[in-house]
Amino acid sequence: MALPKLDELSRSVAEDPSMVTGAVPTSDWMDIPVVFKPGNYAYPAKKDKVEYLNSQSGLSFPNARVWSPEEDDWKLPENWKEIIFNGLKERLGKFRSLKIFMDCCVRCGACADKCHFFLGTGDPKNMPVLRAELLRSVYRNDFTLAGKVFGKMAGGREMTVGVLKEWFMYAYQCTECRRCSVFCPYGIDTAEITMMLRELLHLVGVGINWILEPVSNSNRTGNHMGLQPHTFKDNVEFLVDDVERLTGIRPNVTFNRKGAEVLFITPSADVFAEPGLYTAMGYLILFEALGLDYTWSTYASEGGNFGLFTSNEAMKKLNAKMYAEAKRLKVKFMIGGECGHMWRVLHQYMDTMNGPADFLEVPRSPITGTVFNHAASTKMVHITEFTADLIKNGKLKLDKSRNSHIKATWHDSCNTARAMGLLDEPRYVLDHVVDWVEMPENTIREQTFCCGSGTGLNTDEIMELRMRAGLPRANAVKHVHDKHGVNMLACVCAIDRATLTSLMNYWNPDVRVCGLSELVGNAIVLDGETREELEDGLRTL
């Protein structure tokens, strides 16, 4: 679908009614049905991908079929209502947070205008409070006394096919970014409600391909693209060649090496797609500068975990691969590359999913001796923490002038910033490698705005929706571009590097996107290097 021209879309965001209904609401939200049309939904999961996943131990993805959201009949199982009821009952028993979130919203509205999907689409059902109400209304009807007795008067409603379709629409217009939860006086985390909606939908075979295909590929070959081990190795070696051409130094890399001190795992996008490739070259230069005893793995070749966007079981299974590989290779600890949701999974769920990882050591930098006690249970350190510690201890030779062609700003990726608290370390690194400025206060750190396409929504068929959802982020970038001449948006998330590139191309075409390690790689001075003046840093190639 062609994207509207920039000024048309800007005007429509400011003046038009909801993108989805195309009308100002005139009746109760419960009575407004969703309408699926090209551009407002992501394509359903392919039948063969669902069949494959359903055949895997520990996973359940039933009802594989060909279906379309635009058709009336979604080919649901005959007893689909019973499946949803039992699924919700099971989850209310299993996840205490879900029960609390269902019961404690006071409808104060503090979250209402905090969601980028609401700001970009103007659809009231994209207000976090109403998104949660889509599930809460069914919960009230089926699981509370007031709802059973008073029904709609108590905010309850029966589960119907129309409600299920509404769940599908709005569970995939939420990037689980958790911005709304920062403003909720009760700490209600709408992201977790969206996660439950998606899990329930999967129970009856309703899911999207852009998520289930990467999950299937990761389970089969270890990474999202389904790259075979030799291809993954070749791609890293191409990057080694590039670094050698630029610096005269050939980084030493090994794969699947038993007994290495460190296992390094990064999103596979870093080794096969721009602009992540330059981030990966930054890692290679950094590790070469240190002489780090580390290895890549061609089996645990993906840091990203799209299981987070589907179900608890899928997330657990994909996360386990990294730890199984660390055990097989007998490394001491792991360093993780620039990924967002990899860190959400690690820091919020790893311990209770696959932990404790007792066979690994508490990470201790072999270069500075710093012990990363906050990673005592996960045994994995983020590359940004690792790099900040190196700089603080004077272990890197840096020439900031090598980034003089760049005026950067910093995008706090939702998962590393809000979920993990990685706020000051990247800023400390930036201070040492590049000239940069902050975006406005209410759009950074814990209040950061999402890229608009996370949680597996970075698919082309919903590009207009993505551009709308990303508008608050793009608007803040435009502000620093116009005021300070910013020409680079830096971040530490592979999904962001991909999605922000599309977003900038549309809203701010003069601003490019990079990973933090690219800027570090640009600035590092390697012993014996023959680097010439590189007008565009590692991108000069």
Ligand code: SF4
């Ligand atoms: S801020 Fe919290 S309590 Fe208030 S409406 Fe939103 S979810 Fe409910």
Ligand code: SF4
């Ligand atoms: S988690 Fe993010 S995308 Fe989802 S409702 Fe909250 S603010 Fe919106």
